[in-house]
């Protein structure tokens with residue numbers, strides 16, 4: 001009886017909170033994946049690639065210039081495999097490289113990085129990768145390699161797009177390496193530039209498997225507040241009505257099109273914003289591993305509130 005009671009206590013203490021809205025993890029370092037998976041996260045809503053490159057210590061452009069593509073592919077594949085393994089079979093969204101020019105300057109081969117006046121408005125994300133397609137193709141080849149090994153849980157997510165033509169081009173490059181978007185691999189995008197949020201219907205028309213709101217960038221670009229500039233930091237808020245409108249609109253349009261819409265920006269860790277996102281109909285919230293338990297509770301409360309309100313209305 002004692003043993004049974006103890007077992008029940010354990011079960012009660014460990015009973016997971018169930019939510020319809022998925023709660024996922026943002027992962028930047030492969031070595032943190034195990035811990036993130038142990039939180040019970042429903043997948044990885046954002047796997048940042050920049051850190052892998054910083055750890056490798058060599059600029060991706062240098063790998064290419066030196067004719068060491070295979071090494072670049074293996075570096076990416078080996079690191080991503082650690083994350084895909086920790087979460088298998090839950091989905092892991094690999095975000096293609098999105099490093100502002102000022103971040104890679106310290107790497108071997110980084111001395112050739114352009115000096116930009118405002119790297120945040122500059123050569124980063126998909127706009128840069130389309131100018132340097134060899135790097136993007138190596139990334140696609142790395143994910144393809146992992147799929148062939150059985151890690152079919154990895155999706156590709158394109159950052160910082162401002163027009164659907166970029167996504168079309170990215171899909172073409174992926175197909176060129178023999179990896180067909182939507183057929184062989186889930187292919188999605190981040191909404192981080194207001195232009196993308198405003199014309200989200202056009203993206204949905206050309207086909208995206210999922211959308212993720214990058215509210216860190218969406219906020220800085222909507223409000224013209226450089227997220228790295230301390231002098232304007234007090235003007236930075238995701239709760240500005242214009243930012244919230246873009247978020248709501250994107251979620252609604254995706255819902256109408258039946259496309260998964262997630263969030264991976266910091267706003268997804270702010271309880272009263274999360275409550276609104278759930279109300280708008282977000283399908284998943286991805287946050288840093290240490291915030292997951294709290295986010296899960298907030299999401300559960302928000303869902304309960306919606307159900308209660310609906311039930312009350314019905315009774316009335």
Ligand code: PEP
Pocket residue numbers: 046048192213214215216217218264265266
């Ligand atoms: C974002 O912009 O919200 C995001 C998650 O991407 P990053 O912070 O890496 O720019």
Ligand code: MG
Pocket residue numbers: 159192214216217
């Ligand atoms: Mg971003």
